[in-house]
């Protein structure tokens with residue numbers, strides 16, 4: 001079993017598809033082990049996306065990520081990190097496979113509904129960014 005961090009981004013919350021996104025995770029073999037709704041400060045969004053600090057879209061991305069509430073979750077399952085990214089689809093929704101969350105609901109390369117950790121190390125760091133061990137269900 002593996003755990004990964006998932007975020008339903010502000011555009012997903014505004015589109016009222018929290019339930020639909022979670023349904024896709026649950027019906028594809030992932031289980032929610034912790035969940036919070038919160039609105040990040042600018043500093044928190046910058047810290048979360050620190051790896052992208054040098055990218056030209058960093059300011060726009062961090063503005064977007066603190067523009068409204070998000071739903072942060074720990075998902076667990078067999079190969080949860082890769083499975084979650086498959087369910088999400090490619091970063092650019094125009095390149096995402098049919099039936100993926102981003103293909104069906106994203107409106108731009110930035111407003112792409114969901115975040116998912118991309119490797120075991122980042123999953124561990126990202127989970128610890130939002131959750132303490134007491135928040136995580138066995």
Ligand code: GDP
Nearest residue numbers: 057060061090091109110111112114115116118
């Ligand atoms: P992810 O792992 O699929 O989320 O993609 P990345 O780690 O490469 O990028 C992080 C997030 O930055 C993406 O999910 C998008 O919201 C945003 N992003 C990526 N590429 C671009 C871009 O070229 N322009 C803008 N404005 N945002 C981008």
